[in-house]
Amino acid sequence: DEKKLEELFSQYPAKVKRNRKKHLIIKDSAEARQEIEANTRTIPGIITNRGCAYAGCKGVVLGPLKDMIHIVHGPIGCGYYAWLTRRNKAESEDPERNFLSYCFSTDMQESDIVFGGEKKLAKMIDEVMETFSPNAITISATCPVGLIGDDLGAVAKAAEEKHGISVLSFNCEGYKGVSQSAGHHIANNILMDRVIGKGELEEAEGKFPINILGEYNIGGDSWVIEKLLEEIGYTVISVMTGDGSYEELKNAHVAELNLVQCHRSINYIAEMLETKYGTPWLKVNFIGVQGTIDSLRNMAIYFGDPELIKKTEEVIAREVAQIEPVMEQYKKICQGKTAFCFVGGSRGHHYQGLFAELGIETVLAGYEFAHRDDYEGREIIPDIKLDADTKNIPDLHVEQDQRRFKLKVSPERLEALKKEIPLSDYKGMNVEMKDGHIIVDDLNHYETEEFIKLLKPDIFASGIKDKYVVQKMGIPAKQLHSYDYSGPYAGFKGAVKFAEDVAMGFATPTWNFITPPWKNKPILEGTIEEGGCS
């Protein structure tokens, strides 16, 4: 409650307290709208879980594209940081064209910082061409590159002329924004400008062609989703970017519908595809049984084909019948427990439904770097104040492609559909959380510890940076970024895997060997003196 929150914040200097209070809401549905501050700078010195623009660009959006070589221009640490740490999986028909397990960095040294790193970068591209001969290359800038002013664009252009392939450069220096989110935007702009639509296809070769946007195949999630969709009858043109490829992305313009799983990282492309090619986008969430059912049904409604609708229902019925008895077993272990769910930009919301299906209530949730619309819903976008940090990333201006723009459904039908299914829309996390529960933006380590002491959750879902602190406090911690190297968690079968992992987290006897700090600290403290206590 309010008093306890005051106490928690009272440890902060006044200015910090004022700032942090704006990033926190106690859900109260009696209020018409609860505004939250988001996508603003983290206070220096606070231990945040956020990453940088480079992480969002190279690590998240570009990294999974398996047939490109992703060069990190900078000192080795940043390159190593992005090397397979996100556990997105990829398979290629030709294993020689899957470069995902490599780590390419220019390994800048002090002399490169002093005298410039462009030559070294150009040489690296030559070596990459000689050894791997990929169809396309990306170059991502890390902080020092921007500081010393290396011209990535010029190096990339010269390399394109020399080698005759696409070399895309990304000025995603870590400091380019307040978090990973800036990097998503930078990556989206260039993929849209330089890759999507460059393919030769004019029409899809298959029925119900779709793209899956914002699905990164962590732990194999997109494989589960693709399998389901293909069985129902859809043709998956491209996945952005899990197990994705440059070659597929080039033809993404032929899809009739774009699905958006992680809206935070990719809504820019979804919108631009609609403007340029007339392809509507549908918000989906394949995390959780009900989320998956709803997403499949909404897709079927969009296409409106009786056979497709029938097949959708058949697959749903079969999958649900298969998983229900198993889920029931795990529910018995999970029922009545509470969770904190703090993840980057969309999973903090997406996993709440799956937790609820197991009988686990999310009492605190938040995002590292989401924007206000991810909390409050898309309709508030016009009200968002653009600060200098956001303005740093230019919006790419796209126009209708005169040749390829095609209305996929009539404007009247689109309007009618929008009333029925989430086309061009997503609700925020705030809307769906229960009264009294807490929503925190950019939760930091001090607040993590204090909220744990206050609310004593049964499980804390977040990432590697806080996992071990949380576990040492006696609380099971579940990584929702890397899935603790388990998964997949998407779709029907994924829900069962998640249930199994979470139940295992509760049931393990390990917790008997840990005493949380508040259990071995005396509640009253004092010293015994002669003649009595003081």
Ligand code: CFM
């Ligand atoms: Fe989207 Fe993601 Fe997420 Fe994200 Fe990320 Fe991620 Fe994440 Mo880690 S794209 S916003 S920048 S769902 S890497 S696959 S798990 S913080 S909640």
Ligand code: HCA
């Ligand atoms: C990133 C990547 C990350 C980090 C995960 C974590 C991921 O933000 O740069 O903190 O556990 O999912 O790999 O979000």
